Amino acid sequence: MTSLQPFIEAAHTRAGDYSRCTPEQALVYACEDVVELEFGSREIPSTDAEALLKEICHAEDIEIPTILIARKSKSALALTYIEENVICIRGKSTTMSTxxxxxxxAVVGAESHGVLFRDELARLARKYISVSYAALLHAVYSGVGLEMSPWPATAARRN
Known part of the structure; x- marks a missing residue:
């Protein structure tokens, strides 16, 4: 079994790269970065993102957001406009994790990166990336001090 400590330390260190974010947001991004570096996730051409998102939304009974594709940006890989139910992807490709x-x-209806968002992301990652990816994400979130629901809750269907 792999020790979580190196991942937790890496996330704490990496959070400093997000100095313009709130401390919670910086830790969320840093944890995601650490897990992405360890496991990676499928690269998706931006032109295929809408069809993939429709499949996921139908399977999850989630309202389908509109997808916009914009030029690559140094400041953001993607953005979600909650009120408009729009996801804007930056560049020619994105990853499944993004x-x-x-x-x-979009699902939790919040721009923040609080516990509802983290729980939903872990649940989606478990189903659409891998159990190992989601387990490490959940553990690193918890390890850096971010609140999470118990791990078995990530297997529960939202509906």
Whole structure:
């Protein structure tokens, strides 16, 4: 079994890269970065993101957001406009983890990265990336001090 401590330390260190964010948001991004570096997730051409998102939304009984594709940006990989139910993807491709991150915002209806968002992202990652990816994400979130529901809750269907 792998020790979580190196991942937790890496997340704490990496959170400093997000100095313009709230401390919670910086830790969320840093945890996601650490897990993405360890496991990676499927790269998706931006032109295929809408069809994939529709499949996920139908399977999850989630309202389908509109997808916009914009030029690549140094400041954001993607954005979700909650009120408009729009996900804006930056660049020619994205990753499954980025797409699910933005979908989690749309599902919980919040721009923040609080416990509802983190729980939803872990649940989606468990189903659409892998159990190992989601387990590490959940553990690193918890390990850096971010509140999470118990791990078995990530297997529960929202509906």
């Amino acid at each position: 797409l699910l991150h933005e979908l989690a915002h």
